[in-house]
Amino acid sequence: MKYTYFPGCSLERNAAAYHISTLAVTQALGMELVEVEDWNCCGATEYVSLNLTASYALIARNLAQAAKNTETRELVAPCSACYLNLRKCDHYMAQSPALAEKVNQALAAGGLAYQGGTLRVRHLLDVIVSDIGCDAVAAKVTRPLKGLRIVPYYGCMIVRPGYAGQTAFDNVEQPTTLDTLLTALGAEVVPFSLKAACCGGHMTQISEATGFELIRRLVKAATDGGADLIAALCPMCQLNLDAFQGPMNKHCKTNYHMPVLYFTQLLGLALGMDAKPLGIGSELVDARPALAKIGVAVPLAEPAAAPKKPKRDDKSLPMPRMSGV
């Protein structure tokens, strides 16, 4: 099956592991992903709140680029924010001729145009569960995740686009598709009430205490549930729970250790792939103790070389002081 693929900025940086594991597992499942040519940022969560029309134009440019691939109308995004933005823009352009006209005026400057409804924007999880199907996935499992207790964590964005006339692919409050997929992989799914709760988004940058509290709740609930690790499907969620788990522990005076992997990484392991090509080892909260349960050894990542301090040149001149503005 063919899909147009929109990786998004995160997958080129902090979520590189999500990118490479996505490419590895989709290939193994017989999906053909064709990356959108010359794509740009989706605007993440902030831009929409600043300038609606301009942000829709930004997103629509990606839709217009994606629509150039005439072999399929399915556009798949692994990042929940990209997925939500692309789908929202497609929906509102189809609903509002006034918005579509303005956006298309902007796109025309680059010789592009997009008609709402042309593409079907979907999340990677939806595609794997609905198009490939959990039974087909289960048939390909060679290393069942037996004995691994996993929390299925969806985050708040993936389940939201339930616009009138369209339904989200899963229940908004208590989604179940990832549960079903993980069960098909042989894992033990931990009942988790905070499945669709917010990870904090960018709160750590705005109000540390608020952001850390949101992260703490999730990590605490997963630990209380006796989970070995959390399966995530959004780069933002993974970043918050993984990279900010240490600072959160420090702030809250707690000592949690809850690894967070992308569901594609777990899927890859179940399909018999090695850990390294799936990007495992790049997470900050060490997943090795958990993965040892299923006999997966993860080679230690080479410690990144400490950035060289620029040599101080005594002859250098002082920088001018900035006063006032």
Add this chain to the structure above:
Amino acid sequence: MIERPRVGVYICHCGSNIAGVVDVAEVAQWAGGLPNVVISRDYKFMCSSLGQELIEKDIQESGVNRVVVASCSPHLHEPTFRNACARAGLNPYLFEMANIREQDSWVTSDKLEATKKAKALVAAAVSRVAHQDALNSLFVPIDPNVLVVGGGVTGIQAALEIANSGHQVYLVEREPSLGGHMAQFDKTFPTLDCSACILTPKMFDAGNHKNIQLLTWSEVEKVEGYIGNFTVTIRKRARYVDESKCNGCGVCQEKCPTKVVDEVFEAGLGYRKAVYVPFPQAVPKFPVIDRENCTFFKKGVCKICQKVCPTGAIDYEQQDTLMTVKVGNIILATGYDLFDARRIPQYGFGRLPNVFTSLEFERMTNAAGPTGGKVVMRDGVTQPKSVAIIHCVGSRDRNYHNYCSAICCMQSLKFAHLVGEKTGADVYQCYIDIRTPAKAYDEFYQRIIKEGVHFVRGKVAEVTDAARGPEEAGKTIVQVEDTLIGKQRRIPVDMVVLSAGLQARADAKEVGKKFGISCSADAWFIEKHPKLDPVATMTDGVFVAGACQGPKDIPASVAQGAAAAARVLSIIGQGQIEIEAATAIVDEESCVGCKECIASCPYTAIEFLEDKQKAHVVEALCKGCGTCVGTCLSKSIKLRHFTDEQLVAEMIGAMQTMKSFETVEV
């Protein structure tokens, strides 16, 4: 010989309802100049005796032979004026009504425009009435037997009222016993009297009444006929217990080795056997074998019940039987279903062990229920120290049901009292509004407030087990915005009760279709008039009562059961009933027998005459809706009182008038 039409026109002021906007005197004077009009008057209240006498006098003394009254909707007073005509010796179908209130004065603010519109409507009626024909109504005899469908408290009440008056009642109940939802409850609000104590005597009376034939474990399969003359086919499902032999000793139930969760009577909170009577006071006392779960029916071996039965009443060979009864009237009292709280996953029912539905809780508090009346958590032993009751689960919620379920506030207050009485636990009521509108209800609310129950005004966002700190550990946490203090609250409790709303029976639409009545968008049965005819339906002879018509508590349901019985008795008392003469008629000359009309008729009023190969309208069934007229390909069906000629005349009357105004303005 066709008499020359002599039309009398009467413009009603309706106090200031019409006269406040329409210049009635001007309309009356103007109408006097219309063709065929011999008398034109305006009068303060045409529906008063004096107003009616005005019409009668003109018919008798001035030779008026067609009458037009311009007043309110025909729904209200068409029968009034038709009767006035009839009293004066004029055929009532030579009367026509122009609605200048609902369709004019109430919806038009500009006085000049309103007066113009009134003229147009009057002209239309005057033009139409000249083409109307005298019609004779049909009278059909009434079979005095009555069918009551549903053996809950409403159906029981209706059946008893009719049976006590000496008429035969067939009382059909789908479940093995009478009792309905009321039999599941322990206490009833606001008096807290014992539900079983007030219900079981009625159940016993209904089960033993000489005029009531009780058909439990049965369902209505087919309904044919019309008011006064229904033929109803009832399927009596096999009980596998011979009622003529069984003495109700209960040994079979005791010895049966198969235990299953009772999803119906115990609301999923308790067990029953594969051969069972749902509860000790069941009427009739005979058990049924649940074929799905019975080991003998599943595997071919067991037969323990047969071995232990002292009277040899177990009969595995029993088959469903179909019986046909003739009745003149039908009362539907089929009740409600509880809203399925699993549809709101954030409230955790089915996921979090200590979240219960209201019906589960009713069974829990019932002394004859699965816990013997103890309020305990899902482990079956631990008493809760704190309980939250969530109102409006599935009701007043645009994601589920927009309507208010009417009983949940009072039910929740009752629960709060019972929890306090039985456990002393802290009780939190999370409500949107407290609605206590009936007699002694608000006093009950005041009493519960005094008992120290915490009231939190706010719609609960979620119920979760994800504890944020040690004070929440192991608890079920209710997250709610307390809108009175303007703060988000997290209330950790041991038990949560969801006051789930009422919804129409899952098969209500199907049942409605079977009996020829319609359902609202929410699938409640639609009554004929919400205020003035609340238990009748648009299908004569079919009545609705209780919660199948909309959410209702016990007093209102019982009142409706009795009201429906009274309506039925009044019809039986008349002996025969007049049928509206505005029915369709087939011109057999041109009918080609294509049967299109038969498929189109919503009242199954058209039959096919096999010998003539022609369609034929059964007048007693026809409601005069005209669907067949539009469907007929050979234009062979005419609707009496709504003929093309009459309708065209009406339109021409209105349009000519409107046109004349245009010319004047130019």
